Amino acid sequence: MGRWKGLLWSLAGASAAIVAGSFAKRKYEETVLEIGHQFRTGQIVARGGGYQCERCGYVLALAANKKLPPCPKCSHSRYLKIS
Numbered sequence: 001m002g003r004w005k006g007l008l009w010s011l012a013g014a015s016a017a018i019v020a021g022s023f024a025k026r027k028y029e030e031t032v033l034e035i036g037h038q039f040r041t042g043q044i045v046a047r048g049g050g051y052q053c054e055r056c057g058y059v060l061a062l063a064a065n066k067k068l069p070p071c072p073k074c075s076h077s078r079y080l081k082i083s
C-alpha cells in the first residue's frame with residue numbers, strides 16, 4: 001500500500017512538473033517572444049518572426065526592428081505573431 005502511495009505521489013509530482021513546465025514555456029513565448037500578441041501595420045517590431053495576417057492568414061516573415069507593412073496579399077493592417 002505504502003509503495004503504491006509513493007508511486008502515486010511521484011506521478012502527481014511528475015505531471016505537476018510537466019504542467020508547470022509547459023506553463024512556463026507558454027509564458028516565456030508570450031512575454032519574451034510575444035507569440036499571440038497583436039501587431040499593426042506601421043509598428044516597428046522588436047523581434048523577428050512570423051506575423052500572420054488576421055484576415056487572410058498570410059504569414060509574413062519579418063526581421064527584428066522592421067516596420068510592419070500592410071498585408072502583401074489583402075492589405076489588412078492587423079497581424080498576430082505566430083513564431
Ligand SMILES: [Zn+2]
Pocket residue numbers: 053054055056057058071072073074075076
Ligand atoms: Zn492578409
